[in-house]
Structures are given as structure tokens and as C-alpha cells.
Amino acid sequence: MGTLSLYTAETRRFTKRRFTRFFVLGLLVVLAAIAVGMFFTNQKASPEVVAAAQADADRQYQQDVAQAEIMRRECQAQPGATCTDMWTPVKEDYRAEHYMPPTFDFRDHFPAMEMALAALLALTAFVLGASFVGAEWNSGGMMNLLLWRPRRLQVLGTKLAALLVTLTGLTVLLSAVWTGAFAAIASLRGSLDSMTPGAWQSILLMELRGLALVLAAGAIGFGLASIGRHTAVAMGVAIGVVVLFQFGLGTVLSLARVRFMEAYLIPSWMIAWMDKSIELQDWNAPCVNSPDGCEPPTMTITWPAAGGVFAVVVALVLGTAMWTMRNRDIT
Numbered sequence: 001m002g003t004l005s006l007y008t009a010e011t012r013r014f015t016k017r018r019f020t021r022f023f024v025l026g027l028l029v030v031l032a033a034i035a036v037g038m039f040f041t042n043q044k045a046s047p048e049v050v051a052a053a054q055a056d057a058d059r060q061y062q063q064d065v066a067q068a069e070i071m072r073r074e075c076q077a078q079p080g081a082t083c084t085d086m087w088t089p090v091k092e093d094y095r096a097e098h099y100m101p102p103t104f105d106f107r108d109h110f111p112a113m114e115m116a117l118a119a120l121l122a123l124t125a126f127v128l129g130a131s132f133v134g135a136e137w138n139s140g141g142m143m144n145l146l147l148w149r150p151r152r153l154q155v156l157g158t159k160l161a162a163l164l165v166t167l168t169g170l171t172v173l174l175s176a177v178w179t180g181a182f183a184a185i186a187s188l189r190g191s192l193d194s195m196t197p198g199a200w201q202s203i204l205l206m207e208l209r210g211l212a213l214v215l216a217a218g219a220i221g222f223g224l225a226s227i228g229r230h231t232a233v234a235m236g237v238a239i240g241v242v243v244l245f246q247f248g249l250g251t252v253l254s255l256a257r258v259r260f261m262e263a264y265l266i267p268s269w270m271i272a273w274m275d276k277s278i279e280l281q282d283w284n285a286p287c288v289n290s291p292d293g294c295e296p297p298t299m300t301i302t303w304p305a306a307g308g309v310f311a312v313v314v315a316l317v318l319g320t321a322m323w324t325m326r327n328r329d330i331t
Helices: 002-016 018-041 047-076 106-139 141-148 152-189 197-228 231-255 266-275 303-327
Strands: 277-281 288-290 293-295 298-302
Touching (some): 018 152, 106 141, 106 197, 106 266, 152 303, 197 231, 231 266, 266 277, 266 298, 266 303
Antiparallel strands (some): 288 293
């Protein structure tokens, strides 16, 4: 009962924090803005819309035909000019789909929306995880808690469990609402016709990978703040990684013309994890002959490889946090 009561108290502490509530509220505002923006920037491909797009295509075709005729006459008026190779508009090139407004096809467009949700939730999880334990160290709450419950690893592990379970609930709830919202947008402003049972299963698996990414981010933020015993440590590490390893390292690798430089940057591994794989191209290397012509060498990062890297990072951070919790003085 002691561990259960501690878990209940830590869960309540985490969910009742004003920082947690305000940060989640900010997240909800951003997500709502994205959904509203997608609703108003897309339009259903109704017969009227298709007809209007075809009219625009025909109008553009007539304008280009007239312009091409004027250019041909000007060319023919020049002595000795060769005008046989001049561009001539072709009716088949002016199709309605090229002139239609954006339409939200769920199968084609929702994966990008799911990746955006996972990225925003991962950022939220990192900040909330770091703040949760960092505030306890900074305020002295951790020391007071250890006075009546001196089992250090149990205390830290229970706090981590409360964080991860709460993040799981938040992610599952928002993922369900997010999917439903964009299904409604597709129904009203696009199409759901291409969604087969296999496509829905693929969406579900992508959301599960997004959940794993969110939990990993929360655990890393929690672990870094616990190691440094301050929220600012985790935030400083995050800023350092972004500035040094993303912009700085990216610039150095680009100048050094390193092969597959994107493989050294975090976004490539996140995309590989969420999208099942990512194909990188080395534009600095000599091209490779193929049936489609001369193409640059390619490298594929798969989601198991990306998952393995994330698992190692999480294990190292949490392992270090547990080790410091056990061996360092509580002052």
C-alpha cells in the first residue's frame, strides 16, 4: 500500500501543477489552430469545384495558345529565325486537378499531421518531465520526501512511473481526438474513400510509435533533470543539442562533405521511426548508374534501427539518473 499511495500522490502532484496545466493548455491551443487552419485551407472536390477547376484550366489553355501565337509571329518576323521548335500548348496538359484547391485526402495527408502531433507531444513530454522532477530538487521537496521514505530508487522510480502513465493517457486521448478531428475534416473537406482496413491499421501502428516517442522524450527530460537536480540542466542540454549537434554539426558536416550527413542529425532518426524508414541521398558522391539514369548513392534508416538508438539513449540517461540518485549525497 505504501508504494501505491506514493504513486497516487505523485500522480496527483504532477497533474495538479499549474505549469503542467498551462503547458498542456498551450499545446491544445496550438493543435486546435492547426486543425482549424487545415479545415479552412482545404475544400472538398465536389462536381462544382471540379467544373470550376476545369474552366480555369481551359481559360489558361486559351491564354497560352494566344501567347504562343504572338511569340511565333514575332519570331517569324525576324529574318533568318528558326521557329519550328517553339513551345506549343497541348490541351491534355491542362487538366482540372492542376487547378483545384487543396483537398484533404486522409490517407495521403494524415501521416504528416500525426508526425506533427507526435513532435509537439514529445516536446511537451520532455519539458513536463524535466520540470516535474527538477522542481522537486530545486524546492527541496525531494529531500523532505526522502526523510520519511528513504528508499531513493523507489521514490525516483515511482515519480517516473507516475509521469509516464499520465503521459500515456494524455497521448492516447489526444491521438484519438486528433484522428477523429482529421477524419471529420477529410469527410467535409476532402476524402476518406482510400481508407482500407490495412490503411487504418497502418495509422494505428504509427500512433503507437508516436506514443513510444513521447514516452522516450519524457523519460529523457526526467532523467536529465534528475541528474542535474534542476530543470534548467535538462533544458540546457536540449538547447545545446539543438544548437551544437543540429545547426553546428550540420554545418561542419556539410562543409566537410561527409557522406549521408543527415544520418548524424536527430530529425532523420525521428522521421525513420515515425514513417517506418527514411532514404538518404549522398549528393556529394559520384552518381550511380541505374535504369532511371544516373542517381546519387542512397542509405536507408529503418524504424527498428531508430528505435534501437532511442532505447540506448533512454537507458543511458535513466541508468545514470538512478546511479546518481543512489550514490550522491542528498543535499
